[in-house]
């Protein structure tokens with residue numbers, strides 16, 4: 001879509017045609033990438049753009065901020081009327097903001113695609129509650145490659161038992177990232193735990209320092225690196241005696257996440273309320 005329309009509350013948005021999507025966190029790294037993706041992909045249009053109250057982006061044109069020229073959609077800090085006139089929300093913000101947006105999406109009974117990472121168990125509980133009324137797709141990574149990698153990790157972890165292979169997950173991201181381990185590392189850890197039939201929370205080791213003692217069999221280790229402009233590198237290492245298998249993914253462009261989020265919104269359109277994953281969207285659970 002080259003030209004986005006702005007709808008008013010009460011307009012009929014339930015009809016077929018391009019899906020009207022709102023980007024929250026519109027001025028952020030992913031927010032801008034999402035606006036560009038919506039601009040490029042057929043079947044969707046930018047229905048609104050939300051920024052943090054007090055952000056210097058409020059009042060500016062979303063397309064201009066994202067570098068695709070004027071789209072006629074101003075970034076606002078008042079989400080409710082914008083959600084009411086849209087069919088879906090793409091959300092890569094912060095856990096606190098995402099919980100608020102999930103409640104508003106439930107009120108508006110629309111699709112909410114959540115890429116935000118670093119959510120606590122209490123945040124996830126509120127998102128699950130919102131999914132009684134909203135159609136929510138949440139994933140620590142929206143790319144096809146990582147979700148396929150998760151399937152491979154699950155299979156490898158199942159085939160290579162804890163007496164013979166130790167599982168370690170290594171991730172590196174840019175220096176601005178605020179949460180660790182990354183949502184993707186945790187998603188891959190969950191896949192490994194699923195393959196092994198164990199509970200990740202009780203079996204994970206988050207970093208080591210000092211005299212740690214020998215590695216405990218069956219645990220899943222996480223190591224985090226931060227620096228520069230790395231978009232997202234993840235490796236799952238299965239270390240045996242005398243051999244090592246490494247399953248890796250390297251993100252080279254944030255567009256892979258944005259395209260995945262748009263795909264998730266289109267998949268979720270018209271579905272019944274609930275909490276879905278990217279593996280559901282991509283048909284990788286079958």
Ligand SMILES: NC(=O)C1=CN([C@@H]2O[C@H](COP(=O)(O)OP(=O)(O)OC[C@H]3O[C@@H](n4cnc5c(N)ncnc54)[C@H](OP(=O)(O)O)[C@@H]3O)[C@@H](O)[C@H]2O)C=CC1
Pocket residue numbers: 024025026027028029030031050051052053055056092093094097114115116117118139140141142143183257
């Ligand atoms: N699942 C996936 O595939 C991916 C997930 N992510 C995750 O997405 C999240 C965002 O990443 P990134 O884009 O790099 O981070 P940024 O910090 O660049 O963007 C976050 C944006 O959210 C805005 N924001 C914060 N609070 C609010 C609010 N209450 N209302 C509206 N906007 C708000 C921020 O505004 P301000 O700057 O003014 O504070 C900022 O523009 C992270 O959790 C990251 O891990 C990232 C890439 C892929």
Ligand SMILES: O=C(O)C1=N[C@H](C(=O)O)C[C@H](O)C1
Pocket residue numbers: 117140141173177181182183184185231232233251
């Ligand atoms: O913050 C990021 O940038 C990214 N966050 C996600 C994560 O926490 O795994 C996905 C991607 O790796 C980029």
